[in-house]
Amino acid sequence: MAIHPTAIVDARAQIDASVTIGPYAVIGPEVRIGAGTTVGPHAVIEGRTTIGRDNRIFQFASLGGIPQDKKYAGEPCELVIGDRNTIREFTTFNIGSPGGGGVTRVGNDNWLMAYVHLAHDCIVGDNTIFANNSQLAGHVEVGDWVILGGFTVAHQFVRIGAHAMTAMCSLLFADQPPFVMSQGQPAQARSMNFEGLRRRGFSAGRVSAVKAMHKALYRDGITLEEAKQRIADLAAATPEAAPDVTAMLDFLARVSPQRGIVR
The missing domain is CATH 2.160.10.10 (Hexapeptide repeat proteins)
Incomplete structure (x- = not known):
């Protein structure tokens, strides 16, 4: 020694x-x-x-x-x-x-x-x-492969899902789902961490499914419950993305109504 x-x-x-x-x-x-x-x-x-x-x-x-x-x-x-x-x-x-x-x-x-x-x-x-x-x-709970930009601050009890990423000086007052990239004060969802997923070996099919999840959550103007159902349907359409769909749905199932997700 x-x-x-x-x-x-x-x-x-x-x-x-x-x-x-x-x-x-x-x-x-x-x-x-x-x-x-x-x-x-x-x-x-x-x-x-x-x-x-x-x-x-x-x-x-x-x-x-x-x-x-x-x-x-x-x-x-x-x-x-x-x-x-x-x-x-x-x-x-x-x-x-x-x-x-x-x-x-x-x-x-x-x-x-x-x-x-x-x-x-x-x-x-x-x-x-x-x-x-x-x-x-x-x-605060932080999933695998998360990247936090410098000076990121997370409020107590916030959860950050696997493969998520924040930009510098982001303030998280709500849960950040898996794969999401956020930025701002308070943080807002900007995109999904597509380049990070590719670097970690995600196939084109899995990346495409993550894009579809992002669209359901943030682009189509539907409720969170409707988005969950649409995301669940992706597992049948893209079987290779089933673990990613499960990860997203498990995360969303634990979101507090008071806190919500980054928008």
């Missing part, structure tokens, strides 16, 4: 022998860090925080701090981070809260740039990119 002599590592922390910890880092007693992970100088990892394998945590990151929630009273909540994530400078990830399941969770292979904030009880999937200063309030 390569621990710099100026680092402060609690003897009760569970750290794999292959972990590297840089100068002046602070590691708390309830922290667990998996093989191959590196922790940069001056990083602070505290609370009930579990970090998987081969993560790169840069200098001045703050992981596992208590929620910025006045109701929090010291309950045993957690932060769980998966494998192969890049966590850049001055990021702040809080543990969960009793009112939100008690766990803030980050998946695998995410690229989280400087000053990203994950509040209590956020759930982040796999293969996401959060550009600098992306900020998630409490209880």
